[in-house]
Amino acid sequence: MTTTTVPEDPREIVHIYRWDLDKTYIKTEFETWQGLLRTAFQKPEDKTNIPGAVSLLREICQHRDDERVVVTFVSGSPTQMRDRLLRKFELDGIKPDLLVLKPIVQNILKGRFRAVKGQVGYKLGALLDVRNFTTTAAETLFGDDAEMDAFIYSMYADIVAGRMDRDLLRSILVEAEVYASPMQRILAFADAIEPHDTVGRIFINLEGRTPPGRFLPFGARVVPIVNYFQAALVLWSDGVLALDGVVRVAAGMLARDQYGLFEFANSFQDLLRRRVLGSDALERLQQEAEEVDFSILPSQLADRFVDRVRALAPRTNVDARQFDETMPDYLEILRSDRALKQRVTEVPRRLF
């Protein structure tokens, strides 16, 4: 049933990283026609990365010779952009195993205009499509707040874990106004999946600065972030990334993206404040920092970072929010999202 697969390789897949592209990996503006056109015609060398994305991708792709890490990109960009995007990856030194793009022109030609903008049917279908049905490798997902990545990724996590039954899945797809043919495809994929709870963290880059609290209904699995230093810290606390990997991500952001001590310390405090990390992460950081080579960072930066983070830490110990197997109420999330959009578009009647 799989129509798109990652290239064959005899090595065991130990981790799969699934990325969105626009506003997750590269900066894109598609809210206006002007921005959309600029994006479409932008040369690969002119496309700007989200700070830390390339450094983090390089770090998470590190693995032993007999193991394999898979990186897939599923994007809402049109298929016509494939060559430019592959060239962009080449410039960044990234080799994704798979790049899936949206058949926007086909949708227009078939008169399926809702599918041009809608993401649920396309992206959920594509994620299930590219998944090896029997994989037990851990998955980490990266998306953004521009569309419905948190919703789609979270649904994907529940489908592959076997937590979502067929009737509920169908009701959600109907509520999300997914066309009949992608709906049938998604249901067929869901039926064929051998359930494994493989999805760990779902990172949502808050490029649009959506309040992080809007993602609380999705549970602790979904982690809103404002930079990839935060993602690196969470992956380090989960044991996926070593501390020296976090240091290299930070060094990349220092060198290329004008990040400094305050941005890093405030980012750490933000994770503590939202209980993505607990106070134990701070203790662990201090212990591990003694054994890490910080020579790629400016002198004293690491010490100053630890001091500042300690100074900003909550006075009482906090525990990180724990993963919960309870499914989010997807139907309620869709309805409240719609109600919120309506409230935002209502203009208050005031004379002055």
Added chain:
Amino acid sequence: MPADLTIAIDATGGYGAPSAVVEAVGELSRTAAAGTYYALVGPHDWIAEVLVRTRHNPEKIAVISSDQPIDRACELIAAGEADALVTAGNPAAVVAAAQARFQMVPSIDRAALATVFPTWDSNGGEQFSLILDVGASFRASAEHLVQFAQMGVQYARIVTGHAEPSVALLSSSPDPLHGPDEVTRAVELLSNTPLNFVGTVDGYQVPRGGIDVIVCEGFAGDLTTKVIEGFADAAFEMAENAYHRKFAYKMGLKLLLPGLRKIRRAVDFEEYGGAPLLGFDKVVIVADPRSSPRAFANAVKLAAKSVRSDLPSQIAAATS
């Protein structure tokens, strides 16, 4: 001038706290220039709860946990960890905290809150005057009024660019011999300074403009500015009610709307941010407790501008 700039903000001050404060800081953080940071000071959990529901850039915001936010913010500034304080807290408490942590600038022994307010000249053009003190303390001696005048003139030079701003004392009469003792004595003292002192003005003259700096004790200044703000608010509320009541009023107001909106903006205290507390060697901005997020954001911007222009040193240089 510091390369990086950190504004400490009391998250608990004002009637809309912490939401109005956090919303303002959230908005500012999203557009902040490189090197500009905000420290939200107050009870950690209280701030965190609001922040998580607010659009913001956490890279620019540190939350400093404290049950005494004004004192803690002053401590941070004194320790060089922040550059300015913005608060909508009680002015007396702010002055007390500042006195405990900061130095007064030479030749000044009483701080004053200064605020700008809109006036109209004889041709109907918009102007602004500066009034101080508007509530740092209730009473002031003649010597204090002279110090207020010196600080006000220097601040007006920075704000308006006038080399020699005119300065007057607020009194019960334009006749300098009729008024409270401290005012008549201050008239005498100010007449012997190089300032462009033009005498006394009464309340009627205040909104009519023509004077750059009006000096008074805190009680009178606070009362004067609140009457001006309250009168403007009441007038616009009446217009709003009339608009919804009668078709003829609605049509008339519609025709006048562009002009009325311009006046509304001019008299809107939220446009002016907050009042700098002059006299200390650090920047302190006191915002109105009724401040909306927009007013609070303007107060924070005023703090940043005051630090960048090194306001305390300029006041010190002019008064010593």
